[in-house]
Amino acid sequence: MYKVVVPGDFISEEVARAGDGTYVEDGKVYAMKYGIVHDKGEIKVVALTGKYVPTNGDIVIGKIIEISFPYWIVDIASPYEARLHTSEFARGTERRMDFGSMSNYLDLGDLIVAKVLNVDALMRVDLALRDDFRIGDQGRLVEILHTKVPRVIGRSGSMIKMLKEKCNCFIFIAKNGRIWIKGREENMNLALQAVLMIDNEAHTSGLTDRVAHFLDQSCKKKREENGE
Amino acid sequence: MKEEGIELIKDGKRLDGRGFEELRPMKIEVGVLKRADGSCYFEMGNNKALAAVYGPREMHPRHLQNAKTAVVNYRYNMAPFSVDERKRPGPDRRSVEISKVSREAIEPVILKEHYPKTAIDIYVELLQSDAGTRTAGINAASVALADAGIPMRDLVSSVAVGKIEGEVVLDLNAAEDNHGDADMPLAMVTRTGTITMLQMDGRLTKDEFERGLKLATNACREIYELQRTALIEKYSESIGGGEE
Amino acid sequence: MGIEVMEDIRKDYVYDLIESGKRVDGRGFRDYREISVERDIIIKAEGSALVRLGDTSVLVGVKLDIGEPFSDTPNKGVLMTNTELRPGASPDFETGPPNENSVELARVVDRGIRGSEAIDLEKLCIEEGEKVWMTFIDIHALDNDGNLMDAAALGAIASLLNTRIPNERYGLTGEDTLSIRDTPVAVTMVKIGENILVDPNLHEENAATSRLTVISNADGTVSGMQKSGREGLKEEEIVEMVEIGIEKAGEIREKYLGDK
Numbered sequence: 001m002y003k004v005v006v007p008g009d010f011i012s013e014e015v016a017r018a019g020d021g022t023y024v025e026d027g028k029v030y031a032m033k034y035g036i037v038h039d040k041g042e043i044k045v046v047a048l049t050g051k052y053v054p055t056n057g058d059i060v061i062g063k064i065i066e067i068s069f070p071y072w073i074v075d076i077a078s079p080y081e082a083r084l085h086t087s088e089f090a091r092g093t094e095r096r097m098d099f100g101s102m103s104n105y106l107d108l109g110d111l112i113v114a115k116v117l118n119v120d121a122l123m124r125v126d127l128a129l130r131d132d133f134r135i136g137d138q139g140r141l142v143e144i145l146h147t148k149v150p151r152v153i154g155r156s157g158s159m160i161k162m163l164k165e166k167c168n169c170f171i172f173i174a175k176n177g178r179i180w181i182k183g184r185e186e187n188m189n190l191a192l193q194a195v196l197m198i199d200n201e202a203h204t205s206g207l208t209d210r211v212a213h214f215l216d217q218s219c220k221k222k223r224e225e226n227g228e
Numbered sequence: 229m230k231e232e233g234i235e236l237i238k239d240g241k242r243l244d245g246r247g248f249e250e251l252r253p254m255k256i257e258v259g260v261l262k263r264a265d266g267s268c269y270f271e272m273g274n275n276k277a278l279a280a281v282y283g284p285r286e287m288h289p290r291h292l293q294n295a296k297t298a299v300v301n302y303r304y305n306m307a308p309f310s311v312d313e314r315k316r317p318g319p320d321r322r323s324v325e326i327s328k329v330s331r332e333a334i335e336p337v338i339l340k341e342h343y344p345k346t347a348i349d350i351y352v353e354l355l356q357s358d359a360g361t362r363t364a365g366i367n368a369a370s371v372a373l374a375d376a377g378i379p380m381r382d383l384v385s386s387v388a389v390g391k392i393e394g395e396v397v398l399d400l401n402a403a404e405d406n407h408g409d410a411d412m413p414l415a416m417v418t419r420t421g422t423i424t425m426l427q428m429d430g431r432l433t434k435d436e437f438e439r440g441l442k443l444a445t446n447a448c449r450e451i452y453e454l455q456r457t458a459l460i461e462k463y464s465e466s467i468g469g470g471e472e
Numbered sequence: 473m474g475i476e477v478m479e480d481i482r483k484d485y486v487y488d489l490i491e492s493g494k495r496v497d498g499r500g501f502r503d504y505r506e507i508s509v510e511r512d513i514i515i516k517a518e519g520s521a522l523v524r525l526g527d528t529s530v531l532v533g534v535k536l537d538i539g540e541p542f543s544d545t546p547n548k549g550v551l552m553t554n555t556e557l558r559p560g561a562s563p564d565f566e567t568g569p570p571n572e573n574s575v576e577l578a579r580v581v582d583r584g585i586r587g588s589e590a591i592d593l594e595k596l597c598i599e600e601g602e603k604v605w606m607t608f609i610d611i612h613a614l615d616n617d618g619n620l621m622d623a624a625a626l627g628a629i630a631s632l633l634n635t636r637i638p639n640e641r642y643g644l645t646g647e648d649t650l651s652i653r654d655t656p657v658a659v660t661m662v663k664i665g666e667n668i669l670v671d672p673n674l675h676e677e678n679a680a681t682s683r684l685t686v687i688s689n690a691d692g693t694v695s696g697m698q699k700s701g702r703e704g705l706k707e708e709e710i711v712e713m714v715e716i717g718i719e720k721a722g723e724i725r726e727k728y729l730g731d732k
Binding site for chain 2: 570572573575576578579583586587588589684689692693694696697698699700701702703704705706707710711714715718
């Protein structure tokens with residue numbers, strides 16, 4: 001079912017279908033990363049590890065790490081920092097910002113949900129704020145390897161839907177591996193454990209069912225403890 | 229280099245019982261460190277090498293950044309307790325040179341253009357040393373880089389050959405290196421047969437050199453299989469029921 | 473940024489020229505630049521040589537001093553080789569502790585001499601376990617137009633060939649010159665495109681993807697090798713380069729080290 005490859009492994013001669021995680025040499029497609037071959041449509045190697053590199057359109061959760069007028073510098077769990085221009089904040093209003101007032105809007109350490117507007121050839125990453133951008137001090141922020149995000153979402157969103165229902169939490173997963181969970185203390189704990197489980201077993205089969213089972217068992221135990 | 233009074237070959241076998249073309253036993257573990265982005269522990273005879281890869285990550289200082297590619301740094305270090313006579317901690321000239329040739333052994337396969345302006349830092353610690361440490365280090369570093377998800381064309385494998393008592397032999401241990409006539413470490417990309425590291429000290433005839441070259445390249449192929457298997461098996465553990 | 477671009481342009485020019493079979497200075501691929509070796513030019517040193525390889529120049533000085541032998545070789549003299557890439561020699565050299573290129577150069581030259589056992593270290597023993605002659609080979613790069621390695625190695629062996637032992641300084645008697653048994657010569661080759669060139673000048677060094685230095689002796693045996701550069705070499709290329717290295721070393725040995 002899954003074919004694991006290491007860099008340099010020969011995959012195919014169908015050069016036209018070569019996609020992410022592969023390279024072409026002398027009319028052959030080779031693996032460029034250590035990961036799993038996906039052979040539907042594009043030939044891809046999906047890596048289990050590796051750093052998040054932003055691309056246009058990605059939704060990310062970032063942390064303000066520097067104020068450098070007219071930009072906030074944002075850490076997005078990537079080797080590349082991102083920046084948010086003050087005009088993005090003041091869009092559609094008459095507000096004008098100067099260095100001194102920037103921290104009134106976004107201060108060091110603040111967490112935001114943003115969209116990657118543009119990444120240029122020099123790897124300068126520009127962000128745009130989403131309407132509901134602010135992550136206050138409610139809830140929890142977790143960071144997993146960005147390569148595991150598709151697994152937490154699941155096919156057609158099946159995994160995350162199941163998590164939200166069974167944990168009774170607000171769960172928001174960003175492309176860069178950061179997850180924002182909001183809810184009651186014990187529900188958030190449960191969600192966290194589920195995410196950790198997915199993180200550890202990301203490339204096993206039948207994971208959605210196992211996680212669902214785990215959550216059911218945990219809820220059942222909780223009810224028993226509360227004497228219900 | 230040569231010292232009297234020690235017999236390195238007896239009845240056609242080496243002191244540790246190996247044949248002339250035999251590698252020392254090896255052991256590999258992938259992903260052994262928590263904090264590093266990729267890691268590998270590699271034993272080659274009594275050598276114990278631990279490679280940790282961090283990156284790609286932001287490169288500091290900024291002025292050393294490369295606008296088009298990642299900068300690859302390789303730091304080889306021997307622990308003070310790794311050898312018979314304690315080695316004073318800190319880089320010495322030997323480590324500086326070994327770091328350079330090791331970096332050049334691996335850099336050709338790293339697809340640096342994928343991560344401009346970043347640094348890929350490779351740290352190789354020799355916890356125990358018994359000759360051939362730079363080759364053990366390169367074998368470990370190669371696997372650690374794959375473990376870190378760094379894009380590469382291939383894995384790199386490395387081994388040393390030498391000459392003891394007139395015989396060209398594979399994978400010298402410390403006694404053989406100290407009392408032998410030549411030592412030639414080499415690193416190779418198995419898929420293409422490209423040699424990315426070659427050094428020699430001692431004395432060899434042209435024929436001995438060519439024989440040693442063949443011996444080394446064949447051994448690298450064997451080591452490559454081990455590296456590859458270790459990486460594949462690590463994955464297969466987490467996939468229910470060994471696929472491939 | 474501007475300087476980088478200029479260098480890139482330079483690289484292409486060198487590369488294109490070589491693809492058409494020519495070198496910037498008109499040499500053949502197997503030709504060395506003009507070599508000159510002047511010996512004994514620093515009278516304060518026990519041995520010395522100034523080597524010019526085209527516009528590259530390296531001054532090597534040999535100093536002898538008395539010291540303790542290493543514990544594992546109580547009856548042998550000590551050999552130490554050091555390189556200084558002086559800032560005056562190139563805009564790319566900085567002051568400070570030796571960088572990796574400097575360290576590499578010294579160690580490769582040292583290995584060539586050690587591997588060939590050119591110096592009879594046992595003859596440098598004064599009192600076993602207590603006193604031996606220590607031979608310091610100091611390589612001073614004065615002007616870098618490429619291939620400091622070969623110039624340095626040639627300077628080292630040329631210096632050693634007429635190094636005096638300063639017995640009178642310590643009130644000793646004994647041999648008055650170093651006993652030199654072999655003449656290791658380094659030949660450095662680079663690969664540019666698919667071509668192998670001998671004795672790269674600075675632009676060729678920068679344009680090269682790989683470099684191999686082969687150090688060989690009078691009897692055709694090899695006593696040192698070092699590959700460097702950002703790409704690999706094929707087995708056949710290495711074998712060919714070793715052959716060229718031994719051949720060219722013979723030519724240089726005959727011409728510049730022949731009288732001693």
